[in-house]
Amino acid sequence: MRVAIFASGNGSNFEVLAKHFAKGEFNAELALVFCDHxxxxxxxxxxxxxxxAATFTVKECHGKEAYEKRxxxxxxxxxxxxxxxxxxxxILGQEIVCAYDKKIVNLHPAYLPEYQGLHAIERAFLxxxxxxxxQTGVTIHYVDTGLDTGPVILQQKVPIYPDDTLATLEARIHAVEHELYPKALSQIL
Structure with a gap:
């Protein structure tokens, strides 16, 4: 099985997963990283x-439809x-989601269905x-055509402590992500 990882930023979760792929812990090959930035x-x-790796933007494709086709x-x-x-x-377009039905997974930094969409950590902290x-959490789920509404694969709650700052909460959530995502992928790949 050939796997692509999509990321848009720093890539800490990508690197954690890439190391698991390199050790042969998944029954799959990491064949591509795609980034839209x-x-x-x-x-x-x-x-x-x-x-x-491959990268291109919606702007250089002159719109979302052309971007999705490319x-x-x-x-x-x-x-x-x-x-x-x-x-x-x-958000992936319907054509890609349908072409890869039940073959796209997402990591969301909240205990879904809470805090769907962007800025989940910040909203939980507020x-x-x-x-x-x-508390908040981390969810690994299949992607469907809704916004963070696909079937849940794994979830883990993350406490919010009275003395937390946004930075300490974010660091704790990322630590859980780095443990939970490889665990989920080892179950489904």
Whole structure:
């Protein structure tokens, strides 16, 4: 099975997963990293780890529809069987989601269905400050055509402590992501 990881930023989850792939812990090959931001650090990580990477933007494709078609053509040309979203900050179009039905997974930094969409960590932290809410979480789920609504694969709650800052909460969530995502992928790949 040939896997592509999609990322948009720093790529810490990508690097954790790439190391698991390199150790042969998944029954799959990491064949491609795709990034929609040509200046993102994830591309430097991919280069250092010698993993093929591709990047292009919606703007250079002159719109989302052309971007999605180019992305689907890239996936088909690279013979990608499965997609792992690791900090990919775009919503995949229906054509890709349907072409890879039950073959796309996403990492979301909240205990879904809470805090769907963007800025989940920040929204959980603000709720903690306003209401005393004392937990959030991490969810690995299949991607469907909704916004963070696909079937859950694994979830783990993450406490929010009274003395937390946004930075300490974010660091704790990332630590859980780095453990939970490889565990989920080992179950499904």
């Amino acid at each position: 040509p200046e993102a650090f994830v591309l430097e990580r991919a280069k250092r780890l010698q993993i093929p 992305l689907l053509a890239l996936l088909q040309a690279k013979k990608i069987d499965f997609i792992v979203l690791a900090g990919y900050m775009r 709720d903690h400050e306003r209401t005393g809410k004392n």
